[in-house]
Amino acid sequence: MKLMRPTCWWWARCAVGNGAAALCPTMALSCALRLRHRPLLSALLSSLPGWDRSLPAQKAAAQRKEKGQGGEDHSLPCASWEERLANAVTPLWRFPYQEQLQVKYESQRKILQTLASCLEKLGIDTQQPGGLCCPLQPIVPSPVINGYRNKSTFSVNRGPDGNPKTVGFYVGTGKARNIVCVKANHIENIPLKHKQVAQCYEDFIRNSPLDSCLLFHEGGHWRELVVRTTSYGHTMAIITFHPQDLGQEELATQKSLLKEFFTCGPGAVCALTSLYFQESTMTRCSHEQAPFQLLHGEPHIFEEVLGLKFRISPDAFFQVNTAGAEALYQTVGELGQVGGDTILLDICCGTGAIGLSLARQVSKIIGIEVVEKAIEDARWNAAFNGISNCEFHSGKAEAVLPQLLSSWEDARPVVAVVNPSRAGLHYRVVRAIRNCKSIRRLIYISCKPEGEAMRNFTEFCCPPDPRKKLLGDPFTPTLAIPFDMFPHTVHCELVLLLTR
Numbered sequence: 001m002k003l004m005r006p007t008c009w010w011w012a013r014c015a016v017g018n019g020a021a022a023l024c025p026t027m028a029l030s031c032a033l034r035l036r037h038r039p040l041l042s043a044l045l046s047s048l049p050g051w052d053r054s055l056p057a058q059k060a061a062a063q064r065k066e067k068g069q070g071g072e073d074h075s076l077p078c079a080s081w082e083e084r085l086a087n088a089v090t091p092l093w094r095f096p097y098q099e100q101l102q103v104k105y106e107s108q109r110k111i112l113q114t115l116a117s118c119l120e121k122l123g124i125d126t127q128q129p130g131g132l133c134c135p136l137q138p139i140v141p142s143p144v145i146n147g148y149r150n151k152s153t154f155s156v157n158r159g160p161d162g163n164p165k166t167v168g169f170y171v172g173t174g175k176a177r178n179i180v181c182v183k184a185n186h187i188e189n190i191p192l193k194h195k196q197v198a199q200c201y202e203d204f205i206r207n208s209p210l211d212s213c214l215l216f217h218e219g220g221h222w223r224e225l226v227v228r229t230t231s232y233g234h235t236m237a238i239i240t241f242h243p244q245d246l247g248q249e250e251l252a253t254q255k256s257l258l259k260e261f262f263t264c265g266p267g268a269v270c271a272l273t274s275l276y277f278q279e280s281t282m283t284r285c286s287h288e289q290a291p292f293q294l295l296h297g298e299p300h301i302f303e304e305v306l307g308l309k310f311r312i313s314p315d316a317f318f319q320v321n322t323a324g325a326e327a328l329y330q331t332v333g334e335l336g337q338v339g340g341d342t343i344l345l346d347i348c349c350g351t352g353a354i355g356l357s358l359a360r361q362v363s364k365i366i367g368i369e370v371v372e373k374a375i376e377d378a379r380w381n382a383a384f385n386g387i388s389n390c391e392f393h394s395g396k397a398e399a400v401l402p403q404l405l406s407s408w409e410d411a412r413p414v415v416a417v418v419n420p421s422r423a424g425l426h427y428r429v430v431r432a433i434r435n436c437k438s439i440r441r442l443i444y445i446s447c448k449p450e451g452e453a454m455r456n457f458t459e460f461c462c463p464p465d466p467r468k469k470l471l472g473d474p475f476t477p478t479l480a481i482p483f484d485m486f487p488h489t490v491h492c493e494l495v496l497l498l499t500r
């Protein structure tokens with residue numbers, strides 16, 4: 001379906017008239033986006049620090065999006081369901097790509113200004129042009145603009161027609177009790193294969209006598225679908241199912257029906273490489289809490305990054321934009337100025353992608369990751385690619401790293417790369433890095449630099465603070481490079497080089 005660009009003058013009046021921006025910035029921003037009203041948009045952006053995520057409604061929407069859900073755009077009551085979903089999950093979809101990049105560059109500039117003023121409050125004058133804490137390089141565009149996602153998480157809930165077995169993304173919120181599940185067929189960043197598997201899953205559950213699980217306490221079984229694809233043409237589908245009080249025999253029947261549907265029934269068109277089933281009674285469960293049960297095919301899918309082959313388990317993290325990740329990893333090597341004697345600490349390493357892609361340029365890689373299966377993947381990936389100068393530790397970085405660095409005596413230069421989830425780094429990780437004299441270069445990669453990462457940046461850069469046991473020399477923000485890993489959305493990956 002092709003969405004229409006708006007011509008509604010009501011929106012123009014609403015956006016530019018009568019101080020609407022001051023009364024309701026979210027609405028005004030939506031209107032500006034909807035109309036592609038550039039002067040208004042730049043005025044709004046310059047008036048909103050960290051504009052896209054600092055507003056409560058957008059923060060909540062961002063959190064829902066993190067879970068693969070859209071948030072309802074309440075400012076567009078007359079839009080179609082498809083438009084409302086597109087505005088929620090891909091708010092920049094109306095902009096030509098170059099303009100999307102301008103919007104994102106502006107938001108990254110504001111983040112660096114915010115960091116500069118945080119540091120100024122601590123008595124650190126960064127004195128960069130434009131009030132930034134360090135030079136900001138032009139945003140690196142994504143090599144792929146549409147259909148770039150290699151992972152999509154589809155929900156099951158009531159569609160616009162009231163059908164409770166609709167597979168798509170959410171418009172609305174649970175809290176406001178106005179969730180509507182809208183099919184994602186028109187969403188630009190989702191590849192066709194993901195949409196095909198989602199459609200097949202919907203066909204399957206609509207024919208199933210079992211209900212979908214809309215609210216855990218109200219019963220029902222069929223829950224979300226995760227689809228992962230790779231450039232090798234592999235497709236993994238993971239179906240989450242609430243067992244409620246079904247017995248083993250009934251569970252086995254459901255699993256075998258699902259397998260039959262996707263292997264020799266109508267779902268066979270998806271040509272799945274792996275079909276997983278997870279009996280889960282919580283919103284999200286790790287493999288340890290509720291094992292991923294392989295119903296059909298291969299246990300892993302494989303991806304190629306910078307000439308290396310990576311194995312990916314169902315619960316292991318992998319950057320959602322593979323081509324974008326390649327550009328990012330190459331830059332990490334350049335910023336780290338890694339050489340033959342460098343030890344590279346890859347903290348929050350997932351399947352080991354960053355470290356392994358630089359392994360041939362350095363002396364040794366040490367990876368740390370909390371997801372056990374991802375560490376198993378990282379070890380396999382190292383062995384398969386013939387890389388032996390690496391070790392991977394499973395566990396929380398806040399437990400593993402302080403222990404590792406407390407007795408550090410290696411004289412080789414150490415470069416640390418940290419790529420935490422949105423929650424940022426635990427203060428014990430910051431402390432361990434800060435207090436390890438061998439670490440002179442630190443590369444912080446963040447998909448949400450205005451959030452908890454900002455706290456981490458100031459902890460790395462503040463003057464020594466014995467009360468917080470931050471004793472080592474402070475780092476200085478030296479260079480920032482934004483990478484657009486998520487075209488059509490407001491998100492951006494920021495790579496910040498800190499040196500001392």
Ligand SMILES: C[S@@+](CC[C@H](N)C(=O)[O-])C[C@H]1O[C@@H](n2cnc3c(N)ncnc32)[C@H](O)[C@@H]1O
Binds near residue numbers: 351419420
């Ligand atoms: C944004 S991903 C980065 C993965 C990897 N660097 C890559 O590029 O593929 C963040 C990773 O941090 C891991 N993680 C989250 N909390 C952690 C913790 N406390 N200790 C270690 N790893 C953690 C997650 O499991 C996830 O794999």
